[in-house]
Structure formats: structure tokens, C-alpha cells
Amino acid sequence: MDFADSAEEARFRVRLRAWLGENNPHLPASSTSDEYWEKQPEWHRSLYRAGFFGLSWPVRYGGHDRPTVYDVIVDEELAAAHAPPRPNLGYLVQAICAHANDDVKDRFLPDLISGRARWCQGFSEPDAGSDLASLRTRAVRDSDQFIVTGHKVWTSYSDVADWCLLLARTDPDARGHRGLSAFAIPMNQPGITQRPLKMISGVAREFGEVTFDAAVVPAVNMIGSSGDGWAVAMTVLAHEREPQELGNASRYRKTVKQLQKFLRDDPAGYDAEQFRQLAWAIVESDMLAHLVSRRLSERLDGLDHGVEGSIDKLLMTSVEQTVGHAAVDIAGATHDEVGASMLATYLYSRAQSVMGGTAQIQRNLIAHRVLGMPRS
């Protein structure tokens, strides 16, 4: 058992560190600002061209077929260099890899991974949040295409997306999670309108809602077979719950480092409670980094994390919100740029217990599927 880098990992880290020394775009070092979202495509392509993106994904589609630990090394080094985080596409790539046929994979994965095409994810609806299976967006077959009508919300990156991974009901007679299918639908067409949603942090570039009014998607763009939509959605959600996919452990540690600086620069300006909050933020963010190491290692055995992902999601949530509380209580009241970014970090943290399945849903899953508690 060894937490230290192997020789090859260490060489990779050195090479990446050198590249970052020359190529750090010095964007806002967090995903809580609109400036970040504006420049993110460029940053994505820059990482990709240098060979530091999609490290664990198949070579055939532009990845590098390395173990997932290399993605995490990238996360750690980006955070250490105060560079922006790695764009977060793992959940889309994993779902397409796991469920789509070779034609769909060949057509979509290379551009998705290289950053030439932007994607969003159309799952939630105004009346289908936690109860995702009750979604009502319909896709009706019309010769070699489907006609899509419905309303999606909480759609991340809908404003810049070229494609949407859409979950829609293809069998109107089926109820619940049966009769759903997944599609890659082009966003730039007359039948689709999207409207950004401004979040409580003030960010307006990340979230949107999308209306589909007789929008068209070719039948060959179905991901998996007809009726596989729920399975595709579950793959997406499982990966959205895993901190190692998201690079969040490094993001939290970066915020913690910034907070440490506040207290070091002016120790007399803070009370014991603020020091205590910082200490918990260190403890929790370190714990998450070690959890990521453990999960990455378990993957070397080919283990697939299904429902344990709910445990990791709750741990990640707890860390993000502990760090968020420390951020607002230590620095949120300073009326300057850093203070504003810490306030945004705090406000952004409130979404973590909602996105990718609420904390309450995760607890239900853990109780039933891990602990074997009977259903109510």
C-alpha cells in the first residue's frame, strides 16, 4: 500500500508542472465566475493539445488509455499552480463509452474530448427533479428521425452547447423509468430555445433551461437502444457523484490554501471559532483527497462503483459545504475581489447537496442498497 507517486507518475507530474509554468492562462482559479466559463473552451483545447486532457479515456477517441490516477494528478497540479480546473466531461464520456454503438462513439467522442464540440445534459424538468423518471419530454419517431417536445431545466452549459445529451420518453405507454431513451441532439436548430438561469452566486454562464418545440434529432443519434435511457442516465449520475471524476478534492484544497493565507497574514484579526473552521476545512479536504486515492486504487481491480458513489457524493458535499462555511466566515465579509470570490465559493457550495441527486436521495439509496433497509 503506497500513497506516493510511482516513478512513472512522478515523471508525468514533473512534465506537467513544467508545461504549466509556461502555459497557465491565469484565469480566475475557480469555476465560480463567468470569466472562467467564457475562457473555458480555450483552456480545454490547450490542455488537450498538450496531451494533458482525457488521460484515462480511450486512445481511439483522443484519450491516452492511462489509469484514472493521471487525471487526478492533473487536478492536483492545476490546483497547486492556481490554474483553472480541468473541464468536467467525464460523465458524458463514460456514458457514451458504456452505452453507445461504435458509430455514435466515432462520430461524437473525438470532438467532445478535444473540446471542438460543447455539450450539455438535458435530464431534469420543471416537474421531474428528484423524481427524474416522471419526466415528460417526448421523442416521437418520424421515419429516420425523432421529433422532440418538452422542457428541460438545470441544464449546465446550455448557452454554449453544440450538443445535448437528452433524456426523453420514446414509449408514451410506459411509466416511470421504462420507455425512456437517450439522444445526442444538436442544439443549434429552430426547434430549440435556451435561456440562461442566474445562480445565487451570480454566475449566469453555467446553468440554463431549454425548450424543445418539435426539435429534430436523427434516429442514428440514439445513445444505446430504445428504452435504454434510464441506464444511460444512471451511468451519467454515478460518475457525477464521484469526486475523482470531478477534480473537486483539489478544488477544495485550493480554497483552503487561500483561507490559510488570510489567517497567517493577520492572525490577531480572527477568533478561535474561525481558526477552528479552518482546521475542519483542512481535515475534511484532506480526507476527500485520501478517499480519491483509495477509489482510484480500487479501480485498478476493475471495480465499478455503483451505489457506493452515493457515499462519496455525501462526503464530497460535506467537504464542499464545510469549506464553503469557512470561506464565508473567514473571508466573505471582506469587501474586495477575494472576498467576493469566497462569498461565491460559499454560495456555490449550496448546490452540491442538490446537483447529481439531492443529499436526501443519496441517503435513501445508501439506506436501501448498501445497508439493506426495507423500503417504506
Add this chain to the structure above:
Amino acid sequence: MDVRYTAEQRALCQAARRVIDRLGSRAVADLADERRAAALDEAVESSGWRELRAPDDRGGPIASGVEVAIVAEELGRGLADAPFLGPTLAMELRRLARASQAVDRETVGLRRNLAALASPGEPALAIDARDAGSALLLAADGTLVAAGLHEKAGSIDLTRPMALIPNTEAVTVGSLTEADRQRWTALALTITTADLVGSMRGALDLAVTYAGQRVQYGKQIGSFQAVAHLLADALVQIEGARAALLYAAWGVDSLAPPDAVAAAASAKAYAARGARLVCETCIQVHGGIGNTWECLAHVYLRRTLLATDVLGGVGPNLARVLEHAGLGGHL
């Protein structure tokens, strides 16, 4: 990086699990079963687990902090009343001091609040003192001494009795450097963290079993979200504590001493907070039964209270974490 257990570590884990499943306490009445306790003590003795930190030919420990944590976790899960914590910490002190092995079973003497090793002459308690003949104390100048044990004292932990250390002549056995002392502190925090994680697992198993059996309003109480979510949160605490523990256990022998202490302090703070939550959840889920002496829930809680106090719980360890971050003296 590869933090999977080795084949030997997996085998050790299974061996410890088998011993505990056979000889651990599954009911409060088991604690009074002297034959069971003696059989468990014999099993721990013959397995060599108390010698994991004995010196090898070159003075290094026979086994790393990871093996120590594996055994401590399983013993904590099964409420083992055979000494492991005390003898292992004593063995480590003697190894670091390059002292000869103790003749009889030995443990360590801590200050009355258990937060640090006691110096000779100050009021001290020997922890985990069943069948121990002596306890090690550490003077401020690093001199390590062995003192004979006096009479039994009460313990909050029903599985690990304490003994008083009389203020009599102590025998010098060696001396420790500051780095040795840090190495020992890292091990002490790690082993108590592992004990906490094990006890949390045992307490949650107990609560989950009960929630699957107890019926109210015509349903098993585990089917109610209010109960199910308490149990889910308990599991999340355990998994988080376990992640921090593994790093600390590896760090005992692989990190520089100040970093090893910080990693272990971080894990201990996390686990100590979680242990209280999990054990209190166990009592709550058991309702009125959980507040009776006959329910094992309080035995778990008491065991975690002792493991928490040894070398300090949440407060002292958050302070250690801050000190490592260059922010000492503020908690």
C-alpha cells in the same frame, strides 16, 4: 500510487476478522465470560499481533502502521477486551528507545486526562492495563522509564481497564529524541483512530440489525426515512474516517515525523467527531432499549470515549493540524 491492501494485509484482515467473529463480545453478558476473554487473549497472543511494533534486525518495526491499524480496527469492531492498544504503544516506545524487551506484559502511563504520556512523578493512569505488570512513562528530557503498576482503577471503557501508577521508583530503560516522540504520537493517534473506526462499524452493524427487526406502526423502523437517514449518515462518517485512517496508517512509517503526526491528527479529529455521532445514533435507533445497560450500544460508546481521549480528541488534534499549517497557538 496504489493504496490497495497487499495480499498479506488482506490475509491479516481476514485472520483478525475470524478471531473477532469467534471471540468478540456480542452481548453485554459476554463481557463477564472469563473463558471467552481468556481464549481471545490467547488468540491475540499466539497471533503475534502485540509484537507488530517489535524491532526487526535493523531496529525498524516488524510491521508498518497499516498492519497495526488493520488489527486495531477489527478489535474495535468486536469490542475486544484483550489488550492491544497499550502493549503495542509500549512496544513502540521501547523500539524507538532501542531498549530491551519488557519481561512481563507492559502498557503506557498517561496523564490523568489521557492526552499525553505522563512524566515520572506526576499522577498517571496506565491504560488498557489488563494483566500488565508495568507501564512506560516519558520524562520531559526524553528519558523513558518503566514503573510497576499498583491497583486497578475504574475505566469509562468496559473492555479496557486502567491501573494506577504509584509514585515509586521507576527504572530507566532508554531515551527518545523529539523525532521518536513524534513518530510514536503518529502511531498512537493512528491506532486509536483505527479503534474508533472499528467501533463505529460495530455500532452501526448493531443499529442496522435492530432497525431491520424492530416493528412500529406495522413496519420495520428502518423503512422510515427519519431512521434510514440517520443510519446512512453514520455509514458516510465511517467511510470518511476510514479514508483518513488509511493515509495516516501509511504515513506512520512513510512520512516525515511532523507530517505523520499531522496526518494522524487529521484522521483522529475526523474519526472522533464521527464516533460520537455514530454511537449516539446507535443508541437513538435502539430507543428505550438503547438506554439500558443490557444493550451493547453504550459499550461501543464507552470504548470510543476512551479511544478518543488517548492522546486527545477533536480539540487537541485540530490544534495539531493548525500547528502543522503554520497556525499554531490559536485553539
